[in-house]
Amino acid sequence: MRDAENLFGIPTSRIDGVDKVTGAARYASDEPVVNPAYGYFVTSTIARGRISAFKLDRAKAVRGVLDILTYQNVGNEAAPPVGPDGGPTTTTLESDRIWHDGQIIAVVVAETYEAAREAANRVEVVYVEEKPSASFDSPGVESVPHKPQKSPDPKKGDAAGAFAAAAVKFEARYSTPTQHHNPIELFTATCAWDGPKLTVYEPSQFMWGTKNSVAARLRVNPEQVRAVSRYIGGAFGSKGPNPRTVWVAIAAKRVGRPVKLVPTRDQSFTIATYRAETRQHIKLGASADGKLTSLIHEGWEVTSRPSGYNVSGVESTARMYACPNIATAVNVVHADRNTPGYMRAPPETPYMFALESAMDELAYELKMDPVELRRVNDTQTDPVDGLPFSSRSLMQCFDQAAAKFGWRHRDARPGVMRDGEWLIGFGCATACYPSNLGPAAVRVSLTPDGKATVGLAGHEIGTGAYTLVAISTARSLGLHVDDVTVHMGDSDLPPIMVAGGSNNAASAANVVVKACDELKQRIAKAAVDAADSPLRGADADKLTLTDGKLLGPSGESEPLARAVSRTGHRIEAYAEYIPEGLPPSAVADMSKGNPLMLGGAGRKDVAAFAFGAHFVEVRVHSRTREIRVPRVVSAFAAGTIVNPKAAYSQFMGGAIWGLSSALLEETEMDEGSARYINDNLADYLIPVNADVPSVEIIMVPEKDERVNPLGIKGIGEIGIVGMNAAVANAVFHATGKRVRELPIRAEKLL
Amino acid sequence: MRSFVFERAADLPQAVKLGAGTRQGQTDAPAQFLAGGTTLIDLMKLEVLTPQRVVHLQSPGAPWSAIEVSPNGARLGAFAKMSTVADDARVLAQYPVIAQSLQLAASAQIRNMATLGGNVLQRTRCPYYRDPSWSACNKRVPGSGCAAIHGFNRNHAILGVDENCISQYPGDFAIALIALDARVELMGAEGTRLIPFASLHTGVQSQPHIETTLKPGEIIIAFHVPAGAWTRRSLYLKVRDRASYEFAIASAAVALSIEGEEVREARIGLGGMAYRPWRSQEAENILIGNPLTESSAAAAAAAALKSAIGHGHNDYKPELARRTIVRALLEAKALQLSSGAS
Known part of the structure; x- marks a missing residue:
């Protein structure tokens, strides 16, 4: 096993950045x-x-x-x-x-x-x-309980009984709209x-x-x-x-x-697919000191007539807070619609909106600071299955973001903070996302001139995947990132898990490091056996590849060129990485198009999630009710960060999309004909620069030795999660008006 | 986009001749003028407009895009770019409502392309108009019906609508022009003429496919804005879902002349809520001769929206519109004007 801290964490510009901005990068239709x-x-x-x-x-x-x-x-x-x-x-x-x-x-x-x-x-x-049925309220739709895919819907104790007996009760219905990628x-x-x-x-x-x-x-x-x-x-x-x-x-x-x-x-x-609209019903029971005693969360999701697709976000919401009594349910509502599909944090984006809005509402019922409500309900153990979280730094995220944001300046009473005609509101919410892993295979070769070539059928979806592979290779082999050529995006290359579920960084880095370690072992073995090597007789396991040298424990070394050429003109390793808990056939299955991913609540040893906290300031005009967001501070703890430069942008992009999802995005529908109305980028609104003056990201250090060998949790999706609730909570704080249906537009505050 | 003949006129009189096939803004007109292209090209790509001939109005030279400001008023050449006029120091100082209406419209890129003349003729954003796969649109296909009345109409008009069309005029600049009682200078086959801006756009009048009173081939060559004690105390308030690059869900162009406590003159133009550029003299009349207060502003706003009709998703608009008018009036009153304030 390699020490992730020594491998990663250096901010690195994208190796394909110039190609992308100059048009040299070749996209499929090019x-x-x-x-x-x-x-x-x-x-x-x-x-x-x-x-x-x-x-x-x-x-x-x-x-x-x-x-x-x-x-x-x-x-x-x-x-x-x-x-x-x-x-x-x-x-x-x-x-x-x-x-x-x-x-x-x-x-x-x-x-x-x-x-x-x-x-x-x-x-x-x-x-x-x-006559078509467009959505929830249309005649002719059919609502049925969903079929849980992996495990039954989370359930524990007697949630209904505990809710009935709770000292403080809160109950509300929420909804999220259709959205398109x-x-x-x-x-x-x-x-x-x-x-x-x-x-x-x-x-x-x-x-x-x-x-x-x-x-x-x-x-x-x-x-x-x-x-x-x-x-x-x-x-x-x-x-x-x-x-x-x-x-x-x-x-x-x-x-x-x-x-x-x-x-x-x-x-x-x-x-193509889209994020289906949801409706949700939440009941929270708590003791007078804010400890949750009951969580009941039920969702309804629209899908097409033939498909049972659903995202079932209760899998995550049931695990956010310590609670002895939990009941969840999910229903699908068949309408005359295209089949929906995965869209950034598919389950958590809609379902955490409801939970994190409800937590905020409960905090007001309890007259408690919303951050403190999260603190008294924080847990290091999955409340459903009793497994330990591999790591969970939720409150560190809340505390660091709150300090930077200036949460202490918040007057808890809604509708009192003002700047002239503008009402000011502060809001916060929890972010979370399962830490997933998939199988992967890779081929890495190294030549005596210190150049490495890596091939895997990976996916550069804009996240910086080429750079991540180059960093993993360079740092493992003691090279510069520029010395690494990466080939991806071709099924003639070894297979890797679908780029989804934020698994790519963990899956790709783990397999690349494994292949590089094998190369190093072979180079080291040849050196310690060689008569002409200064490392002759050393323990091969103790040698490292550092700064273009094969290095012994007491400082003796030989140049990489000599060490590599001893093994031939070109040394190559093929490695497969199968996360612990997946069957030995995982790579073979994946190469037949059947990917198996492991993470979140699906593991037998730990519950694997990353956590974060969003803080948002909104301004709502006291008369005309436009909603603007002058600043956002978000903190995330997601294990090892491979490339902090790309990660910062990734978190920021997620937070901005969350803002968009709260205030702007909705695919509007003509109910009578079940046809979309705003099917273009002029009318499907997303934020422009003027809508996003300031987003600050804090990356909370977190070392997680249980989540996977390199401690990488994945960051692709967590940034969007909970932001919609943080905005809604801030809008309530500004105006005293709770909006439970997204998006929040001026007319809902008149 | 369908095939069409592209013609470039050597000068404006020739353009008038080549544009004989334009027909009062009708969608099926066989000829369309092209200026900045920011509306026409979009609608041709969408196949809403399918002209046989496109007549390019190349900027005919400096006089046609000149900005002249004199004690009698301003003359804005119709070929001036939106951005040029928005940034003009004289317009900013003497006619802030005009500068703001341009500055708050569209994006920087579009403002750099679009001309004033084209801007006031931009078409509605009604999604049923802009997508020919909807069969019912009286504006696009006369007599076909109106899908918006019972459809998704969140940003449809509440003023000046009838059962034939509830589409909304989307522009900003026109709202300032109508408030300031501007006139439009036109060049046509029979020479030039000057008409009130208020008579440039037609009401629904059971024929929403006819949008303007322009004669065949007629070209807007300038806007004349009369001077007045009210123009400096003026502003354009635009309420919209996002902070930039978006159409109004309600807007108000207001200009006030206040002496002591008394409102001597008031001008109120309304956007984001009406079928055509809208001026509310009912609201103005309530203000004139009285102190401007929260309650007189509210009374004026109520008068402006008296005839409002909602169709479901846009039922919020009358209330938002009233608030927009009140806010605009009170902000205009509060403006600190430098010397010579009125």
């Missing part, structure tokens, strides 16, 4: 292919019904049109799609069925993008339309056949998943499919195996040349 044709999706304009006829004459008359794919000519050519939960999902070209608005119903292929688009606009569709890079796909072999260029968070899912749907051997995605322009959970790509592959086969398809922004609201 990949050159020979003589491509261009595809364009035709999408449904109704949300429920059937297609009774296509009228294609006008479309086919457009000059340059090569082919039009519909269920009538290709419907049988693909196996059924699989939803984000592995279950059934809405279909596209498989049949005449319309499940939701904006469903892909045809693909036009033409010589140019413009011709394909023009022809797509001329496709006439005759529908047999049925809107990665700037659209959901593109380019498919090129070479005989029986297919290459798919597509932004993907799981290279081996895309390879396997496309193969499965085409009913071909996965060996025939290669997926390439060297850079991904934002994903946030939206870019995995999907129902679209197979049709582009089939189109390419039919026209006998590569097909490139770049959909539009408005299509991206309905051809």
Whole structure:
């Protein structure tokens, strides 16, 4: 095992930063292919019904049109799609069925993008339309209890009885809206056949998943499919195996040349996944001194007709605070909608909004400082399963952020702090996210000139993954980051877990360090056995690779060039990392497209979570009720931080998205037709610079030897969690008005 | 985007000739003028506007974008960029409501491209208008109905609407112009004419597809803003969901002349709530001749919103609008003006 403190923690600029800002970085749709044709999706304009006829004459008359794919000519050519939960999902070209608005119903292929688009606009569709159900309150939706995926819904003691008997009771209902990821890079796909072999260029968070899912749907051997995605322009959970790509592959086969398809922004609201709206009901019982005696948390989540997908955030909320009596439940509500899917901190973003709002409301009931309420309910033991947290530095986060924020200046009474016409509110909330790990494989080689090359099918989704791998390699082998060449984003490379659940840093760093340690062992072994080495006879286990040298315990050394060349011109190691607790087949399973991830409450030895605390100041105009957020201070303790420079931005980006999720983001719907309204970046509001004057991030040091060998907890998602509640809590403090339905807009405060 | 003929006029008279196919802002007009392009290009990409001819109004030279400020008033060339006028020291000092209405609009990039003339003609942001996959939109397809009335209408108009259209005029600059009683200088086939800005945009009048009173080929060449004791004590208050780069959910352009305690003259333009650029003389009349107080401001605001009609999601607007007017009036009253204050 390596000492993580010696390996990591040096702020490092991205090795691909210049390529990205100069346009040299090649995203999937930038990949050159020979003589491509261009595809364009035709999408449904109704949300429920059937297609009774296509009228294609006008479309086919457009000059340059090569082919039009519909269920009538290709419907049988693909196996059924699989939803984000592995279950059934809405279909596209498989049949005449319309499940939701904006469903892909045809693909036009033409010589140019413009011709394909023009022809797509001329496709006439005759529908047999049925009245759709848009969301919770629409007639015709069907609400059923969800099917717990891994373990039963968290439950302990007698929550109902304890609530009835509680000295202080609080109960409320909350809701969160539909939201869309809107990665700037659209959901593109380019498919090129070479005989029986297919290459798919597509932004993907799981290279081996895309390879396997496309193969499965085409009913071909996965060996025939290669997926390439060297850079991904934002994903946030939206870019995995999907129902679209197979049709582009089939189109390419039919026209006998590569097909490139770049959909539009408005299509991206309905051809990919989204964060479904939720409703939640919370009951909190507490003793007069603020100790929780009962937590009851029930959620309802919208999904499509065929899919049971749900995020079930009670898995996390049940574990936030010490509480002897817990009951949770989750329901799915089937509507005529696209199947939702993962979106940054899928369970925690909506469910922690309800819990952390309710905790704030309880603090007011108790006349207690909200920070102190968290303190009296803090715990080092998972309240549901009784396992120890691998580490939990929640209160350190609260205390450090509170000090920097100036929480002590808060007047606890709502509506009293003012700056002229502007009401001032302070709010805080807990952030948390499970610390996940996945299997990974990697190949690392080193040459005597001190250059290392690393290959793994990893995913640069904007988080700095190339740099993380380069840092892990360089620090393990005593090289500079510049000496490391990293190849990723190609399923011809060794597989690694899907870039989701914030596992990538832990999974990638652990496997890279393992491979580098094996290289070092072999180099050291050769040196201690060699007659010409100053390290002859030393204990190979005690040698290190440091600053371009093979170094002995008492300072004797030899240059890396000599030590490496003793093993040959090039030394290479292939390593697999399988986290303790996953089956030995985990890498093999992953390479078949079945990834297994371990973490959070899913472990047998510890409960593995990272924690944080957000502090927010809001200003609400006393008359017109605009809500502005002049400053945010957030602290996180997430184990080993590999690259503090990238981590700071990652935390900050998460906090800003949380702010956005609290105040601005909502995919609005026309209820009668179950169609989205603001399906563009002009009307789907996200913060601009003027909305985010100041975000300060504190990285609370935390050493965790139990979470994984390098103590890395992952930071990709925690930043967004709880921020929505912190803002809502601050709005209450400013105005005395509690808003339990996001987003919080001026009209809710009039 | 559909194919179209792109024409570049050598001068304005030729542009007037080439633009004979423009039709009072109708969506299906066979010709459209292109100035800064910040509205037209978007709507062509969305296939809301599908003109056969696009006539590029290249900036015809300095006189057409000049800003002239004299004791009698201001003349703003219609080809001036929004950003230029927003930053002009004379406009800032003498007509702050105009500078602010421009400064608070759009983004820096758009303000650098967009012209004043194009800005006042920008189209509604109604999502049902801007997406042709919605079949019912009387503004886009006359007689097809209005999807917004029973649809999602959070930022739809509450003033000047009828059962044919509840779309909202989205601009800011026009609100300042209507408040200040500006006039518009037009060049057309029969020479130039000057009309009140208030008569440039038409009301719904059962034909929402007709947006302006411009004659075929007619081009806005300047805005004339009369001087007055009220222009310096003026401001534009824009209430919106985010701090920048977003349309108003309510806005007010106010200008006041106050002598002693008495309001001698009041001008109130309203945005983010009306079908067309809106001026409330009902509200102005309540203020004139009286001290401006919280209660007189509230009475004026109530009068301004008397005819408001909500359609569900926008039911919050009358209250927000009243608050916006009160806030704007009281802030204007509180302005500290340098010498020569009125």
